[in-house]
Every structure is written in structure tokens, then in C-alpha cells.
Amino acid sequence: MRFFFRSKQFKVILSILIALIAVSVIFSIIGSHISPQANIIGTITAPFRSAVNGIYSGIEDFVSAYRDGNKLMLENAELEAELNDLREQLADYHQTQAENEFYKKYLKIAENNPDFKFTAATLISRDNDDPYQSFVINKGSLNGVSAYDPVITDAGLVGFISQVGLTTSKVTTVLSPELSLGALDNRTNDSGVISGDLEIAKSGKTKFYNLARSCNVAIGDYVITSGEGIFPKGLLIGKIEAIGNDKYNTSIYATVTPFADISELRQVMIITEFDGQGNVLDGVGD
Amino acid sequence: MPKNLKKVLIATFNVIIFFLISLLHYSDFLDIKIFGVGTTLLIPLLVAFSLWHSPLASAIAGVLSGMIMDSSAHGSYCFNAIVLLLLGTFVSVASSTLFNKNLPSAIVISLICSVVYYVSQWAIFHTFSEGVNNGLAFLLQISLPSAVLTALFIFPFYYLYKYIEKLKLKI
Numbered sequence: 001m002r003f004f005f006r007s008k009q010f011k012v013i014l015s016i017l018i019a020l021i022a023v024s025v026i027f028s029i030i031g032s033h034i035s036p037q038a039n040i041i042g043t044i045t046a047p048f049r050s051a052v053n054g055i056y057s058g059i060e061d062f063v064s065a066y067r068d069g070n071k072l073m074l075e076n077a078e079l080e081a082e083l084n085d086l087r088e089q090l091a092d093y094h095q096t097q098a099e100n101e102f103y104k105k106y107l108k109i110a111e112n113n114p115d116f117k118f119t120a121a122t123l124i125s126r127d128n129d130d131p132y133q134s135f136v137i138n139k140g141s142l143n144g145v146s147a148y149d150p151v152i153t154d155a156g157l158v159g160f161i162s163q164v165g166l167t168t169s170k171v172t173t174v175l176s177p178e179l180s181l182g183a184l185d186n187r188t189n190d191s192g193v194i195s196g197d198l199e200i201a202k203s204g205k206t207k208f209y210n211l212a213r214s215c216n217v218a219i220g221d222y223v224i225t226s227g228e229g230i231f232p233k234g235l236l237i238g239k240i241e242a243i244g245n246d247k248y249n250t251s252i253y254a255t256v257t258p259f260a261d262i263s264e265l266r267q268v269m270i271i272t273e274f275d276g277q278g279n280v281l282d283g284v285g286d
Numbered sequence: 287m288p289k290n291l292k293k294v295l296i297a298t299f300n301v302i303i304f305f306l307i308s309l310l311h312y313s314d315f316l317d318i319k320i321f322g323v324g325t326t327l328l329i330p331l332l333v334a335f336s337l338w339h340s341p342l343a344s345a346i347a348g349v350l351s352g353m354i355m356d357s358s359a360h361g362s363y364c365f366n367a368i369v370l371l372l373l374g375t376f377v378s379v380a381s382s383t384l385f386n387k388n389l390p391s392a393i394v395i396s397l398i399c400s401v402v403y404y405v406s407q408w409a410i411f412h413t414f415s416e417g418v419n420n421g422l423a424f425l426l427q428i429s430l431p432s433a434v435l436t437a438l439f440i441f442p443f444y445y446l447y448k449y450i451e452k453l454k455l456k457i
Contacts, residue, residue, distance in 0.1 A: 004379050013341065037356075
């Protein structure tokens with residue numbers, strides 16, 4: 001082993017290690033940016049990851065259609081094979097129609113919030129090691145995406161951009177304890193903080209903390225963003241499923257099921273601009 | 287078969303398998319979970335690779351696959367690249383000085399590497415952000431079971447690389 005520590009190989013490995021540690025320290029100080037080497041690799045591998053994800057989605061759709069016993073759908077698929085020429089002509093039309101459907105769902109949110117500016121993004125990979133279901137999307141700073149931009153679906157809030165690269169970004173979800181966002185009960189206006197918890201994150205739920213003991217929150221109430229911090233006011237978060245006392249008996253918490261089904265996400269919208277954005281960013285996502 | 291061509295073919299195979307496993311790890315294809323506990327297949331793959339390769343080759347395999355992981359993993363800047371570089375080097379050096387190149391050694395090394403990976407991941411990313419109770423629960427419920435499950439995947443990769451080594455001698 002002594003020979004190894006004197007060898008040229010060891011010196012090369014040590015140099016790579018020192019360079020990586022230096023990059024790591026610099027970028028953890030800067031924060032919210034994907035490191036340069038991960039940025040380059042991420043940009044190169046993004047098309048492969050999109051392709052893998054697309055293949056998986058296609059297989060999943062096929063299997064679920066088959067599992068549901070949708071015989072007509074299979075017969076239709078056989079007929080469609082005979083009409084390949086027509087399908088080629090219609091391909092562009094179908095793609096446009098699917099995009100229109102996707103955008104139509106956000107039209108109401110855009111109408112209610114004229115100050116919002118959206119960017120559509122597709123999920124390209126999931127961090128399967130993360131119990132809080134963080135994921136990577138195919139849009140980055142070149143598409144106008146910035147750190148801490150809110151990420152939503154037509155159903156509700158998903159999370160925020162925690163690290164931004166040139167062409168990809170990492171999203172931290174509402175299931176994560178890294179996120180603490182001011183929230184309100186839509187019916188009673190009781191305020192609290194939404195933040196994740198390991199135990200309930202496994203079942204796709206998050207916690208509504210710090211509710212006053214005198215509050216009137218009830219099971220079935222909707223929870224929305226309060227507008228404090230990095231999220232605009234009034235975004236739907238989820239529905240209260242259960243209510244309990246915290247361990248010191250000083251406040252109440254509620255278990256919330258997000259409206260956005262995070263485990264099944266394929267496409268999301270990023271709110272890149274809204275009134276009041278950037279007023280409060282300290283301490284978020286560090 | 288010419289020696290150079292043989293080397294190129296084996297190197298290409300290694301690049302493809304590392305690239306594929308790195309990519310698939312962050313898709314739903316390789317989302318192997320038992321009771322909510324996940325795996326990182328790149329660790330046993332790297333262990334099996336490093337058993338029969340030089341420290342430099344193992345370090346480079348580790349750093350490149352770690353970089354692909356860093357581009358998708360939550361919160362990590364160079365964490366995967368650094369840890370996999372160290373693990374690859376350790377396995378390569380240990381297999382030529384401390385351990386034999388056999389299955390029991392591979393299992394022990396795989397377990398050591400998996401535990402080191404998951405415990406350091408927990409120590410860096412989850413101890414502070416989750417609070418004391420959640421942090422400890424994360425270690426006991428997610429990190430350590432994941433390490434044990436990951437280590438078990440050494441079997442297919444060990445036999446794969448053992449077969450490749452035999453093939454190298456035959457061709």
C-alpha cells in the first residue's frame with residue numbers, strides 16, 4: 001500500500017479529489033446553482049434522461065391501458081397501425097392539441113393572476129433515494145428559470161426550484177422539511193407553516209404546523225399559500241386529512257394531502273415572475 | 287482478436303453499463319424499493335469493477351458515474367463524485383493488498399462501501415435539515431436499510447466482472 005501512496009496514480013486521484021472538494025465548497029457557499037461539472041454532464045445527459053423517461057411513460061400507459069381491460073383501445077391501436085400514413089399527417093395536430101389541453105388547464109390560474117409568467121417543463125428524472133420525491137426538470141436558467149421559483153401543476157403547488165443549471169433544474173417538493181412556507185386555511189383564514197415530515201412524506205403527505213390552539217381548522221378544509229416568502233398568495237396546496245396536537249401541547253398541526261400528485265408528475269409549470277417576487281428569500285432552501 | 291481491439295471492446299462495455307445504470311437509477315425503471323427502502327446499484331457495480339481494475343481506472347469510473355448522479359440527485363454539489371471516487375480507489379487498493387478477489391470479500395467490501403455512502407449522505411444532507419428526531423429516524427429507517435439492500439446487489443455484478451475477466455484471458 002505504501003507504494004500506492006508514492007505512485008503517480010495516487011497524485012492524479014488526489015488532484016481530482018482536491019478539485020472536486022474545492023468546487024463543492026465554492027458552490028455550497030454560493031448555493032442554489034448546480035455545480036459546473038454536473039451542469040455539463042446534466043446538459044449532455046438530459047436528452048437521454050428525457051428519452052428514458054418517455055419510454056417509461058409509454059410503457060406505463062400501455063400497461064395501464066392493458067390492465068384496465070380496455071379492449072377497444074387495443075383494437076383501435078391495431079387499426080391505427082394500418083393508418084400510418086394518416087397518422088403521420090395528424091401527428092403534428094395531435095401534439096398541438098395535447099399541448100393546448102395542457103396549457104388550457106393553466107389558463108384559469110393565469111386569468112386569476114395576470115401578474116404570473118409561466119414556463120412549462122417536463123420531468124426528466126427522479127431522485128429515487130430521496131423520500132421527499134425531489135426531481136429534475138428540463139428547463140434551466142437559459143429558459144428564464146431562477147432559484148426559488150414556485151413550481152405548480154393545474155391541481156396545486158408542487159414545490160420550488162432549489163438548484164438551477166443551464167438547461168435543467170432541481171425541484172424540492174412540498175413533502176420536504178427543507179421547505180417552510182406560510183399557509184392559510186382557505187375557510188377560516190387560520191395561518192400556519194407547511195413543512196415536510198419523514199413519517200408522512202412516505203405516504204405523499206405534508207404537515208401544516210404552528211396552528212393556534214384556538215384555530216377552527218377542520219378535516220376537509222383547503223390549504224392555500226399565504227403570500228409570505230417565495231410563493232405568491234392563493235396557490236392551492238392541499239386538503240386537510242387529519243388534525244393533532246404537537247408534542248408539547250402548545251399548538252395544533254394538520255396532515256395535508258397535496259392536490260398535486262407528486263409521485264405521478266410528468267409535466268409542471270414554473271412561475272418565473274409574479275408581483276412581490278424576491279421580497280423575502282433569506283433562509284429558504286439552504 | 288487483436289489486443290487493442292479487445293481493450294476497446296471491454297472499455298466500451300464498461301462505459302455503457304456505467305452510463306446505463308447511472309441513467310436508469312434516476313428513472314422509474316430502476317426504482318427498486320422494498321418496504322420503502324431504495325438502492326443505489328452503482329455502488330455494487332463500482333465495487334465489482336474496482337476489484338479487477340487499477341486505482342486510477344476505478345477512481346475515474348467512480349468520479350464520472352458520480353457526476354451523472356450529481357446532475358440528478360437532490361442537494362448534492364459534488365457529493366456523489368467525491369464519495370464514489372474515494373470508494374473506487376479504496377476497493378481497488380484494498381482488493382490488491384487486504385482482501386482476496388472472491389465472493390465473500392466482495393460482499394464485505396460492498397457492505398462497507400454501501401454503509402460509508404449512505405451514512406455520509408445522511409451526515410451531510412439529513413442531520414441538520416431534518417432536526418434531531420427526523421434525522422435519527424432517517425438514519426435508522428432509510429439510510430442503514432438502504433445500505434444493506436444495496437450491498438446485496440453485489441452478486442450479479444461480481445459474477446458479471448468475474449466472467450469478463452475470464453473472457454479477457456480466453457480471447
